[in-house]
Amino acid sequence: MVEALNKALHQAMEADDRVVLLGQDIAQTGGVFRVTAGLLDSFGETRVVDTPLAEAGIVGCAIGMAVYGLLPVVEIQFDVFVYPGFEQIVVHAARYAWRTKGELPASIVIRIPFGGGVRAPELHSDSPEALFCHVPGLRVVCPTTPQDARDMMLAAIEHPDPVVFMEPKRIYRAGRKEVTDDPPFPLGQANGAPEKILSTARIARDGNDLAIVTYGPTVPLSIQAADRLAHERGIEARVVDLRSLYPIDVGAVTKAASECGRALVVHEAPRTAGLGAEVSSLIHERVMLDLEAPVGRVTGYDAPFPQFANEDDYLPSVDRITAGANKVLDF
Amino acid sequence: MVEALNKALHQAMEADDRVVLLGQDIAQTGGVFRVTAGLLDSFGETRVVDTPLAEAGIVGCAIGMAVYGLLPVVEIQFDVFVYPGFEQIVVHAARYAWRTKGELPASIVIRIPFGGGVRAPELHSDSPEALFCHVPGLRVVCPTTPQDARDMMLAAIEHPDPVVFMEPKRIYRAGRKEVTDDPPFPLGQANGAPEKILSTARIARDGNDLAIVTYGPTVPLSIQAADRLAHERGIEARVVDLRSLYPIDVGAVTKAASECGRALVVHEAPRTAGLGAEVSSLIHERVMLDLEAPVGRVTGYDAPFPQFANEDDYLPSVDRITAGANKVLDF
Amino acid sequence: MTELLRYIGDGAGVPDREVPDGLAEKDLIELYRWLVLLRTFDERAVALQRQGRIGTYALYWGEEGTQAGALYACEERDWVFPSYRQNAIGILRGVAPSTVLAWWRGYGGGHGFYNPRDHRVGPICVPIATHLPHATGLSWAAKIRGDDVASLSWFGDGATSEGDFHEAMNFAAVFKVATVFFCVNNQWAISTPISKQMATATVVEKAAAYGMNGIRVDGFDPIACWKATKDALDRGRNGEGPTLIEAYCYRLKPHGTADDPNLYRDESETAKWLPHEPIGRTSAFLKRLGVLDDDKERAIGDEAKQTIAQAVVEMEAIDQPGREILFEGTYATGMPWTFEEGLRELEEVDRPPEVKPLGPQPGPSTGDHAEPKPGDPS
Amino acid sequence: MTELLRYIGDGAGVPDREVPDGLAEKDLIELYRWLVLLRTFDERAVALQRQGRIGTYALYWGEEGTQAGALYACEERDWVFPSYRQNAIGILRGVAPSTVLAWWRGYGGGHGFYNPRDHRVGPICVPIATHLPHATGLSWAAKIRGDDVASLSWFGDGATSEGDFHEAMNFAAVFKVATVFFCVNNQWAISTPISKQMATATVVEKAAAYGMNGIRVDGFDPIACWKATKDALDRGRNGEGPTLIEAYCYRLKPHGTADDPNLYRDESETAKWLPHEPIGRTSAFLKRLGVLDDDKERAIGDEAKQTIAQAVVEMEAIDQPGREILFEGTYATGMPWTFEEGLRELEEVDRPPEVKPLGPQPGPSTGDHAEPKPGDPS
Ligand SMILES: Cc1ncc(C[n+]2csc(CCOP(=O)(O)OP(=O)(O)O)c2C)c(N)n1
Numbered sequence A, B: 001m002v003e004a005l006n007k008a009l010h011q012a013m014e015a016d017d018r019v020v021l022l023g024q025d026i027a028q029t030g031g032v033f034r035v036t037a038g039l040l041d042s043f044g045e046t047r048v049v050d051t052p053l054a055e056a057g058i059v060g061c062a063i064g065m066a067v068y069g070l071l072p073v074v075e076i077q078f079d080v081f082v083y084p085g086f087e088q089i090v091v092h093a094a095r096y097a098w099r100t101k102g103e104l105p106a107s108i109v110i111r112i113p114f115g116g117g118v119r120a121p122e123l124h125s126d127s128p129e130a131l132f133c134h135v136p137g138l139r140v141v142c143p144t145t146p147q148d149a150r151d152m153m154l155a156a157i158e159h160p161d162p163v164v165f166m167e168p169k170r171i172y173r174a175g176r177k178e179v180t181d182d183p184p185f186p187l188g189q190a191n192g193a194p195e196k197i198l199s200t201a202r203i204a205r206d207g208n209d210l211a212i213v214t215y216g217p218t219v220p221l222s223i224q225a226a227d228r229l230a231h232e233r234g235i236e237a238r239v240v241d242l243r244s245l246y247p248i249d250v251g252a253v254t255k256a257a258s259e260c261g262r263a264l265v266v267h268e269a270p271r272t273a274g275l276g277a278e279v280s281s282l283i284h285e286r287v288m289l290d291l292e293a294p295v296g297r298v299t300g301y302d303a304p305f306p307q308f309a310n311e312d313d314y315l316p317s318v319d320r321i322t323a324g325a326n327k328v329l330d331f
Numbered sequence C, D: 001m002t003e004l005l006r007y008i009g010d011g012a013g014v015p016d017r018e019v020p021d022g023l024a025e026k027d028l029i030e031l032y033r034w035l036v037l038l039r040t041f042d043e044r045a046v047a048l049q050r051q052g053r054i055g056t057y058a059l060y061w062g063e064e065g066t067q068a069g070a071l072y073a074c075e076e077r078d079w080v081f082p083s084y085r086q087n088a089i090g091i092l093r094g095v096a097p098s099t100v101l102a103w104w105r106g107y108g109g110g111h112g113f114y115n116p117r118d119h120r121v122g123p124i125c126v127p128i129a130t131h132l133p134h135a136t137g138l139s140w141a142a143k144i145r146g147d148d149v150a151s152l153s154w155f156g157d158g159a160t161s162e163g164d165f166h167e168a169m170n171f172a173a174v175f176k177v178a179t180v181f182f183c184v185n186n187q188w189a190i191s192t193p194i195s196k197q198m199a200t201a202t203v204v205e206k207a208a209a210y211g212m213n214g215i216r217v218d219g220f221d222p223i224a225c226w227k228a229t230k231d232a233l234d235r236g237r238n239g240e241g242p243t244l245i246e247a248y249c250y251r252l253k254p255h256g257t258a259d260d261p262n263l264y265r266d267e268s269e270t271a272k273w274l275p276h277e278p279i280g281r282t283s284a285f286l287k288r289l290g291v292l293d294d295d296k297e298r299a300i301g302d303e304a305k306q307t308i309a310q311a312v313v314e315m316e317a318i319d320q321p322g323r324e325i326l327f328e329g330t331y332a333t334g335m336p337w338t339f340e341e342g343l344r345e346l347e348e349v350d351r352p353p354e355v356k357p358l359g360p361q362p363g364p365s366t367g368d369h370a371e372p373k374p375g376d377p378s
């Protein structure tokens, strides 16, 4: 996925010289996760900028740049470090369009590598996406496959709305599949394509017995759990990869739940007021009569993300997803 | 409610000289909403402090004070202005206990007047409580009656956990009921009472036909809607005032939902990933088979809180709550 | 303590200085016209609030020089970023005064908001100091594009305490961008005096911490505000980076219409500062220079009254926006389904009446918030 | 540029200065013992990371003087607040070295955390500059209580860019509290040189912006670090408020074990700074003073090795904490029902094996994060 994101940034910067990158340690070294590797060489230090260590400054300056007409892409070094920039995101990035009659959106992309499973020290493994989904005016997306990462990044940059782009760091290196060279739409003349790319869910595995709704790092795990269910009890689970966390592709989600009659939501973030609560509510509200069982949730716990020796206890695993699925199936 | 909060602060400061108050314009003037009026005169400027204009500084210093052994109570002037202090709350206040083997909690109270309905300018009317409920390690509470305001404030100060104390500014002046003089527990020797006070819901109106689960400013509105339902169609709604937003009193909520067979959640905050989603999920997960209809939600919209001329369009009203209830009833 | 840059004397002991290069007679008159227009708007807005026709209002009476003087030094292509205190600055750049009044009236959408790009004026900023990084970012963007466009942001003495002030200053200095940090040091942040806000005697001495130029001016002197800003912009355009300007003055009025300064300060102290207020002083100065006479003064005053009276008529002719305004403009490409559902829900219930401004309230209060009467319907 | 306070010369052109009052022979030896213990811990931790026995580690090799020197100036009752870079500072205050190693090993609860109150040492702080307000608040609290307790926080040159630095400095100055802001200016923030971090030549010149005392010292000289801190604490206790100390040095090693400085700096430049590293220099100085000889030096070295070796044994004897550790300590009064449900869910599935540290990885990388090999199980 890292290479796919890097490719997208190359393509977007090549196609439009208003695209600029800001972040800590992104230029000279190519970033902690190397997502921006090589971009400094290609586009120079005015467009690929190592900034001072101050996230409110980074996000705030990016908003000012967007007001001028640039298309900034900001890297937050690790999930938790977005909080110093939280005020700028909530009170400005999210409301600039609304505050200007829709005429001047803060067209920025905020890239946030997030989640656990990389054996990192304290405060390098959080999943804050639900906070952004609760803030009106933002789009929140999360790719799972390299191809999606490339396409969604291009769409996020071209889309006028501010986009919080959650990057599942645990699967940064997974799936070395080839990514197409051609962009998913003619860059610079998108014509509605980015909106579509950024707002639709993807069926990651087909099936009609159980809908597993998830996103990011837990998509591959959910597919594994689905395979196990198929093997162990002949159950075919449909895995819905949300891709868009706000707005949720409610059609795809309710269709899956109602066709399967049973559903499970899976994510890494804490449970209470997480995205799973929203998905579960949406399903019950809309298609409860089609359900054979309440929607289940397999999530992180309402506890601080643990020190890494215990992170596999905290993270939803194939075992936990399978157990959660079995509970929904055996209800 | 303002007087009740003021009384609680007086009592707590009288009983324990470790209690100190920090905030903008709280000492000399008694605060924008006058919650801290008179405290400077009683306790002096070392304990009732007008701080510089910097919320991360305020919350961060309060944490340092708590580490030393004081019991700081912080005022955030208006809801939205908590965001500059968000990082301190999430990465420190919420995790200090956990990070110190449970031995050194950041025992602070963060008072946040929140919500709309007061005809205020932009960014003075938000409802950010769900964000705090999603952050492990915090308690989040919201009183509705003056008596609760007094009792819960005393409990929050005495309780070792960090407490985000949401104050519904729209009903600050409502309900001039007398508040008892005696504290709800012997101050300084609480013996589990604060835990109980801070974690239980309250039945604000009795009934067995519909459970309306809500908190803060929408409690009185929900009661009015319930009265209307009783009058118009003989339906008796039970109104559950959550009081504790994290952790939710799941027993009270599911009992109400299962005894009534129908439930509605009401709050002012935006819908997606709000507390309503959590309550709805909890009810469906636990007592779906007792339900005659999916749990309904009447909430603010996923849009920025409007300029005030239109705020009554945005806010859940008695009409909207009644309509939402009717939908659940007629399902 | 640093010397104050000042041009306008007091007509007695303190002498006038020569008008700086770049301000011809017509400029002086135009600048005076701006001052009067701002003053007229402000006084009328206060009256409207008293009458319950707009909501709580943050008046700037006495600070017109910091606004008009600084703006007059900017080129049309330069961007300015106001706080709530410079709420009407846009009217000097073509924003309809009725739009600003409508904003205070609680109207959104096209009624209370303008398109910043049309005027190179940022939206009115409420959260303290948060617009400073925007000004930094904007001039940085211009630099990246090779455009000769600078920016300026206004903020208060209280705002210097926020982290965003620090970060915006540092970024501007590091990237050497053409931006002016214009601090209106009116010595009060609501009820908090500057002595409780910082341990330095001045604001301007903070400039050095960022490797930035700084200058301190008499904030009641519009010519001084102009000159300091002009020099700062010139330096910025020359690649010499940003400047911090401290405009030293005094908040002559309450923080806002809901604020009662008697709760926290001695208003006889305020009275001592009153003679320094910029309109009377500038008028006297221009008359000493022979640039202005009573007739011209009256004409400018009348014209301003006319403009603002017209704006009030326009503002009051605006109908409350429809319910769809809740959703409009939030997202660029149409409305997400959540909005459509919201609209549908709203259509099912009777529409509540327009929320009218609260109007003045009895009793002591502070800050942005008027105290509703007990039993107030809200 | 401000002069550097320095006591230890180079034994050649640069003369030694007289040892400042307050440091007797036994203090010099004790301080040296601290330096060696810190160094020994650090080198051993790097080795453990290489062997895959602890996770990514933030080494401080070369910065021991900034840590031991400053801490030695503190009274036992004073509090210190470290960043990740001063991760082992607690071992000089009674924290078991195995606890710090266990923290890096990914252990929580009683294994990797200590009770700050037992040692007056704040928890290891990861988010940059966020512990600074805690130090301010703590000494402010002591002042409120009338206690003669001061505080000190360490942070880097990069940390000065964060808003929290600014707010903590300003609060400390306004409330005149006894706290020391000890900036370890090692000239790098991961790959970002100080020239891209700020437009000032030094960190210390920022002190004036807060009305605060400031002093710049040779960060490789533990005596200078001690003296500056001692004076700052004395002033603080005297009611003269906080001090900013800039300890000017150079990051002699990678940012952390996952970082490859060749990606962004010329390591021949680093080599030039190497002779200044504090242990060799202090040892030579003490020998010139006649306070230390080879035998004593060896004994101190052996003792430190022994202590840390023992700590490694202890650390490795720790069993992975049970699953209940996920929930323990988060809330003071027992576990909310969500935790009980979590535990119940966990009991239903087989427990996954302990997550072992990643160990060194091939290929270029930066920062806190080791690059997992493609196909790595995680
Ligand atoms: C982040 C934030 N915190 C608090 C407030 C509430 N508030 C509004 S104005 C004000 C005082 C501002 O003082 P100053 O910066 O000196 O500007 P002035 O009002 O004097 O123009 C405060 C605290 C706010 N708007 N934003």
Ligand SMILES: Cc1ncc(C[n+]2csc(CCOP(=O)(O)OP(=O)(O)O)c2C)c(N)n1
Residues within 6 Å of the ligand: A024, A053, A077, A081, A084, D085, D126, D127, D128, D155, D156, D157, D158, D159, D160, D184, D186, D188, D189, D190, D251, D255, D368
């Ligand atoms: C708020 C925040 N943003 C980003 C990071 C990631 N990060 C860890 S160390 C570091 C550089 C710190 O540099 P400096 O302050 O000079 O301290 P040093 O590492 O040199 O001791 C960064 C950016 C972080 N830990 N916290």
Ligand SMILES: [Mg+2]
Residues within 6 Å of the ligand: C156, C157, C158, C184, C185, C186, C187, C188, C189, C190, C251
């Ligand atoms: Mg002010």
Ligand SMILES: [Mg+2]
Residues within 6 Å of the ligand: D156, D157, D158, D184, D185, D186, D187, D188, D189, D190, D251
């Ligand atoms: Mg550094």
